[in-house]
Amino acid sequence: MQKRILLDGQKFQITIKRLCHQLIENHHDFSNTVLIGIQPRGPYFANRVQQELSKILGKDTIKKGDLDITFFRDDFRRKDGIVSASSNNIDFIIEEKNVILIDDVLWTGRTIRSAMDALLAYGRPAKVELMVLIDRRFSRQLPIEPDYIGHQVDSLNSQMVRVSWKETEGEDKVILLSESNK
């Protein structure tokens, strides 16, 4: 297994800060904007963005929720085994709000398609935007593009992108894994 580091150390932190400033550019003081992390890995990223935004704006009222998409996936009965569901924690109204959907890696776009369906079960947002830490370019199976991108990478389908977080894995880092015999 070969590993290539895509993001770590200071570069990782700068990327998060840059994304936050881009968000502020469009959403000002976040009075009508909410963050939604897509389960299971998106909420870690969303947490970090929420902390960073609070620091920059000097307020701790930025709303953040977690969205589970398990029951909205389009590969039910098409792949072996089932993905166990995570929890939904959205304790605010998304009707007429600007929603930033947040996930760690964007690949085929199918997760985001499911997330948009799942999100609409909570109401009709004014606008939905997509923010991802890693964009695996040229691998989309649906017409979906992110509005905010941490880092873009060209990758093969056989490769894997793994994002680890300080809170859970002990280190902020993104690596690209590939089979060594390929």
Added chain:
Amino acid sequence: MAAEKLSTRHLLGIKDINRDDIELIFETADNFKDVINRPIKRVPSLRDITIANIFFENSTRTKLSFELAEKRLSADVVNFAASSSSVSKGETLIDTVNNILAMKVDMVVMRHPYAGAGQFLSRHIKAQIVNAGDGAHEHPTQALLDAFSIRQKLGSVAGKKVVIVGDILHSRVAISNILCLQKLGAEVMVCGPTTLIPKYISSLGVKVEHDLIKALNWCDVANMLRIQLERQDIKYFPSLREYAMMYGLNKQILNSLDKEIIVMHPGPINRGVEITSDVADSKQSIILEQVENGVAIRMAVLYLLASQRD
């Protein structure tokens, strides 16, 4: 962490599933409970699946609950009631079901007056079977939702003491409940007149008690069953009034206990017989929570079974 998938293709009875299966169903039901409390209560999971509800016996709650669960999972649903069908023209069970399956049905939810009807069907047809009650044998989804309701109210089922009161002899709910609660580590007692308690019930590892007050003082949860007059071919007790006096739960008895117990009832209630109105509507009763949980449990069962490909 529970298992990833069920160990069985059909849900015929609690007897055939293990503790991991039950935990998995509960964890999945937690998620579906969240779904049915949202503004939009529908998820598209079972979009391309057709389910036939075949009821050879009357039912309101179970049928409605299954149908609601199926619709909230976006499945296509066909309903069939034996009273208005060709069964009354002499068609056999296999023929009836094969005809329905020829219409490309993926799952069958069946209630039947004979014990083992689900088992029989599962050996002869390809579709997945969910038993919604077979005679006096099993009613697995009822047992799952009862245990799920206890878990929700008390935090867990393990170590809890549950007494099942009433017509144990004719009750599929009792058998499924005993098996399910025991698999989850609860202690179970049955209570009722001698004539309505099967002779060898203690071989299932349950306590037997004929005195209601003693049973209630022992338990954390009391599950009050209905007297199934429609199944009773002979008289098992002198009169309903006498039964209500000996085994009916009223507010006075409930208040005289030294602890607060939880009161459950699988429905339909015969108010004034096994349970009085003031108990059924009291804070200690979780009868309506049971009904709400029923939909979530059935969604979980259907979802988990459907996720298994042939």
